[in-house]
Amino acid sequence: MAKDVLIEIGLEEMPAHVVVPSMNQLEAKVATFFEEHHLSYDDIRAYSTPRRLAVLVTAVPERQADVKEEIKGPAKKIALDQEGNWSKAAQGFVRGQGLTTEDIVFKELKGVEYVYVTKKTTGQLTLDVLSELKEVITSLTFPVTMHWNRYDFEYIRPIHWLVALYGEQIIPFKILDVETNRFSRGHRFLGQDVSFDHPAEYTKKLAEQFVIVDSAERQQTIINQITAIATAHQWQISLDKELLEEVTNLVEYPTAFVGNFAKKYLTVPEEVLVTSMKEHQRYFDVRTADGELLPHFVSVRNGNAYDIQNVVKGNEKVLTARLEDAEFFYQEDQKLAIASCVEKLKHVAFHEKIGSIYEKMKRVGAIAQIIGATVGLNEDEMDDLQRASEIYKFDLVTNMVGEFPELQGIMGEKYALIQGERPGVATAIREHYLPIASEGDLPKSNVGSVLAIADKVDSLFTFFAAGMIPSGSNDPYALRRQTYGIIRIIEDKQWYFPFEELKIAIQEKINGDLATYGITLSDEDALVVDFLKARVRQRLSSKEIRHDIIDAVLASEQKDVSQLFQAASILSRHLTDSEFKPSIEALTRVMNLAKKYTGENQTIQPELFENQAEKELFTAVMDAEDNFSSRTMEENYQALTELRPYIEAYFDQTMVMVDNQEIRHNRLALLARVSKMALALASLDNLITK
Template identity: 55%
Template sequence: MAHTFLLEIGLEEIPAHVVTPSSQQLVQKVKNFLEAERLSFEEIKAYSTPRRLAVKVFGLADKQADIEEEAKGPAKKIALDAEGNWSKAAQGFSRGQGCTPDDIFFKELKGVEYAYVKKFIPGRLAKEVLADLKAVVMDLKFPTMMRWADNDFEYVRPIKWLVALLDDEVISFNVLDVETGRTTKGHRFLGETVTLAHADEYPASLESQKVIADAKKREALIVSQIEALAKANAWDIKVDPDLLEEVNNLVEYPTVFAGSFAAKYLAIPDEVLITSMKDHQRFFYVTDKDGKLLPNFVSVRNGDQEYLENVIAGNEKVLTARLEDAEFFYAEDQKQTIADYVERLKKVMFHDKIGTIYEKMERVSLIAEFLGEKLGLSETELADLKRASQIYKFDLVTGMVGEFAELQGVMGEIYARLQGENDAVATAMREEYMPISAEGKLPKTDVGAVLSVADKLDSIQAFFSAGMLPSGSNDPYALRRQALGIVRIAFAKDWALSAPLLRAAIEYAFEKRPDLYKNIAPVKNETPLRDFMIDRVHQLLNDEVRRDILETVIANKENPFVAERKAAQTLADHIEDETFKETIEALTRVGRLAAKMDKEQKGEVDPALFEDEAEQQLHQAVETVAKEFATADLEEKFMALQTLREPISQYFEKIMVMAEDEKIRANRLRELAKIADLTAVFGELDNLNIK
C-alpha cells in the first residue's frame, strides 16, 4: 500500500531570499534520507511560505526494502583448524553477522577459498524509519543562523511548530521543546490554527485559512493579478524574476494593488525612480506601451482586499518621502563639478591599509593605460579610457549615491553626461562596476571593459599585498568575484589577458608611480595572485569540459585565459578521435624526456650531430609544424601536432635519446624540448586520462 507523508517546519518569518533555497535543500535532504533508508516513493513536492518549509511525499512504501546479501569472512585455512573444526575466527565472524558456524559456506575468490554467510535484513516499517527525520530537520543549513531562549542550537529562525503525518498517523519526534503533531497555523492575521486529520488535506486546509503553501501557485496568482491590472489600465509592467521571487516569499496570501506618486518626480532620472521603487520598496514599476515611465507602481499585500485603500495610502506615503530625498539630492549634486568631486576623493579612504580612492584612481589610470595599449585600443579609445580612469569614482561622494548606494556608477554616467562628457567616457562610469555578480551583465564597450579589468586588478593586487587574502568562505572584499569578472570579460572580449600580462600591468604602474604603492608594493612572489586568477578559470570551465582536460589546460599558468578555454574545447572535440590516444602518448613521452634537459643544454638543434635518418625526419617535421604554428589557430595547431605522431614513433624506435656522448644527448633533448614547447599551448598533456 502506498502512503502519503507530510513534514512541515513552522517558523518565525524567514528572510525572503532564504525561503526558496531552503525549500530546495529540504526536498533534497528528505530525498537523500529516503533513498539511504531504502524507502521507495513516487514524488516529493515542496511547499514554502515565509513561515513554513514543508514537503509532501507521495507513493511512499509501507516498509524498507529487505536486504539479502553475502558477508565475507576469513579464509578457509583460518576458519578451520587442523582437525577441521571451526576456529575462534570463524565463530567470531558468524556471531558478528548474527549467524552460527553452521551457516558458513565457502566460495573461491581469486584462487583462495573464503568463509561466507548469507544475511537477511528485514526492512523496518516506514513509520519507524520516518522518526529519524529529526536529524534531517536539525541538519538544514542557512546563510544566517540564530539562537533563541537558552538553547545552543542554531537555526534560521525559531521553530514554532512541527507537523509529521504518515497518512493519518503522527510520526513522533521533537526538536528542542517542539513536538511533532498534526496542527499547523493559518495566516498570521486572517487565519486560524488547523488540525489535519490526514496528510492529504495539506495544503487545501491551509488555503481555507488564507495560506497558499504552494509557492508556484502563489507566484502564478501574483503574475495573473499584475497582468489584469496592466490590461485594465493599458500599462506595461515589467515583472522582474528576482523581484517576483522576493515578493512571493514575503507573503502567504497575495493581493496585488496599484498606487501612484506625483508626476513632478518623473523629472528625476528613471534609474533613481526604479531603484526607489524596486530595490527599496519592492514595487514593480509601470510604463506606457512606448516604455515611458508612468507615475504609478504595483505592489503585493500579504492579505486580502479588506482595508486595501489604507495599505495603498501607506505605501504611497513611504515612496513619496523617498522620492523627496531623491529630488533634493539630484538638484544639489548638479551644483558642483566633476572636478570638485574628484578633489574630495583625496580625503576619502578606500581602505586604511591601502590609501584613498583618489590614489586608487591614479593607479588604475596607469594600469588601464598599459592594458589598453596591449589590447589594441584605438587612439580615440585610449584617450577616452584615460579621461574615464581619472574621474570614474567621482559619484561616490555625491549626495545621491550616499543615499542610494545601489546607484554608484549609474549616477556617474548620468552626471557625466549632464556635465558634457562624451558617450564613451560616460558609459565607462557605469560599466566599470560590471559584472556586479558572478553571472551579472558584462561591459559592452572596450573602454568600459578595460577600465573594469584595471579597477578589479588593482583591488586584488592591493588587498593581496596588504596581506588580506580570501580564506575559506571568508572573502569580505569580494576579490573572488572581481577576479571572476576579469576572466569573464577576457572570455567575452576574446582578449589575451593572462597572469603574466596582469602582473606586467601592475609592475608598469608601480614603476611609473611608486609613491602610490606606499603600503602595497607588488610582492616579489607572484604565485598567489597568479594561482588566484587560474582558480577562477577553473571555476568557469568546470562545467564545460572533463576534469582531466581542465587540469591539463590550466597547468600552463602563463597562457592567456581565453587560450586555456579554447585549448580545453579543442581537446574535448578530439578526445574521441581514433588517433588521439597514440598522439597524446607520443607527445607526453617527448615531454617527460625534454624535462630532463638542463638549462645549460638549451640552444638550437644542430643537424650535423644527427646519426640516423629518423632524427632528420623528425627535425623536418618539427620545423614544418613550428612554421604552421606562427599563424594557426588552436584547432589547426592540434591537427599539426598530430602529424608528429609517426615521426616521433619512428624516432623512439631507432634513437637512444640519452646517448653517452654529451653533445649528441644535448642535441636530441633540444629537439624534444622544441616539441614540448609547441605542446605547451595545450597545457600539461600528462594530465589527460587516455586509458
C-alpha cells in the same frame, strides 16, 4: 495498508530568500531518510510559505521492508587458526552482527577466500521509525540562524507548531517545548487554526484559511493577477524573475494592486525610480508598450482585496517619501563638482591596511595605462581611459549613492555626462563595476573593459600584498568573483593578456613610486598567478571542458590568458578526430624524452644525423617553426599533428638514448624543439587518449 505522511514546521516569518532553498533541503533530507530507513513511497511533494515548511509523502507502507544484507568479514586464513578452529577475529565479527559462526560461509573475491554472513533485519512499524524525523528537522542548515527563549538550539526562526501525521495517527516527537500534533495555523490575519484528520487534507484546508502552500501555485496566481492588470490598462509590466520569487515568498495569500506616484518624479533618472520601487519596496515598475516608464507601480498584498484602497494609499505614501528624497538628492548632487568629489575621496578609506579610495584610483590609473597599451587601445581610447581612471569613483560621495548604494557607477555615468565629460569616459565609469555577479553582464566598451580589469587587478594585488588571501570558503572581499570577472572580460574581448609579464610591469610601476600609490605590491608571483589560474580552471569547467584538457592547458608554457581558452577549445573540438589519438601519443612520446634534454639553446647539428628519418623530421620541424609565431593556434595545432608521420618514422629508425653523448644530445635537442611548440598549445602529455 499504505498511508500518507505529513510534516509541517510552523515558524515565524522567514526571510524570503531562505524559503525555497529550505523547502528543497527539507524535501531532499526527508527523501534520504525514507531511503536509508527502507521505507517506500509513491511521491513526495514539498510546500512552503514565509511561515511554514512542509512535505507530503504518499503511499507509505505500515512497516519497513525486511532487509537481507550480505556482509564481508575477515579473510579465511585469519578466520581459522592452524587447527581449523574459529579465531577470535571470526567470533568477534559474527558477534558484532548478532549471528554465530554457524552462519558463516566462504566466498572467493579476487582469488582470496573471505568470511561472509547474511544478516536479516525484520522491518519495524513505520510509525515507530517516523519519530526519528525529528533529527531531519533539526538538521536543516540556514545561512543565518537565531536562538530564542532559554534554549541554545538555533534555527532560522522560532518554531511555533509542528504537524506530524501518518495517516490519521500523530507521529510523536518533541522539539524544545513544541510537541507534534494535527493542528496548523491559517493566514496570520485572515485565517484560523486548522486541524487535519489525515495528510491528504493539507492543501485544501489551508486554502480555506487563506494560505496557498504550493509556492508554484502562489507564484502563478501573482503572474495571472499582474497579467490581468497589464492587459486591462494596456501596460507593459516586466516580471523580473528574482523579484517575482521574492514577492512569492513574502506572502501566503497574494492580491496584486496598482499604486501611483506624481508625474513630477519622472524627471529623476529612471534607474533611481526603478531601484526605489524594486529594491526598496518590492514593487514592479509599469511601462507603456514602447517601454516608457509610467507613474504607476504594481505591488502584492499578503491578504485578500478587502479594504485594498487603504493598502494602496499606505504604499503610495511610503514610495512618495522615498521619491521625494531621491528628487532632492538628485538636484543637490548636480551642484557638486567632480573635482571636489574626487578630493573628498582622499579621506574615504578603501581598506585600513591598503589606503584610501583616492590612492586606489591613482594605482588603477597606472595599471590601466599598462593594460590599455598591452591590449591595443587606440589614442582616443587611451585618453578616455586616463580621464576615467582619474574620476571613476567620484559618485561614491554623492547624496544619491549614499542613499542608494546599488546605483554606484550608474549615477557616476549620469553626473559625468551632465558635467560635460566625454561619453566614453562616462560609460567606463558605469561599466567598471561589471560583472557584478559571477555570470553577470560584461562591460561592452573597450575603455570600460580595461578600467574594470584594472580596478579588479588592483584589488587582487593589494589584498594579496596585505596578506588578506582567500582561504577555504573565506573570501570577504570577493577576490574570487573579481578575478573570475577579469577572466571573463579577457575571454570575451580575446585580448592578448600575458598576466605574469603584466604583473611584473605593474609591480615595478607601483613599487617605484610609493609616495604616489601608497602600498608596496607583493613580489610572490606564484600565489597570485596560481589564484588566477584557478579562476581560469573554474571558467573552463563551467563550459564542461574535459578535466584532462584543462590540466594540459594550464600546465602549458603559454603566457597569454586568451590563448588558454583557445587551446582548450581546439583540443575539445578535435577529440573525436581519427588523427587525434595517434598524434597526441606521438607528441607525448616526444615530450617525455625531451624532458631529458639538459641544454639551453636547443642548437641542432644536421651533420650528426645518421638516417633519413632524422633529416625529414628536422626539415618538418624547421618548416613548422618558421611560421609558428604568426599563425593562429588552430593552424599551429594542425602543424603539430602533421608532424606525426615524421615522428613515428623517426622512432622506428632512431634510438635516441645512444651511448655517444654528442649524438644523444643532438637528438634530444631536436625533440626539445618539437616539445617547445607543443607546450605553447598545451602540456599534451596530460591528455588521456585511451
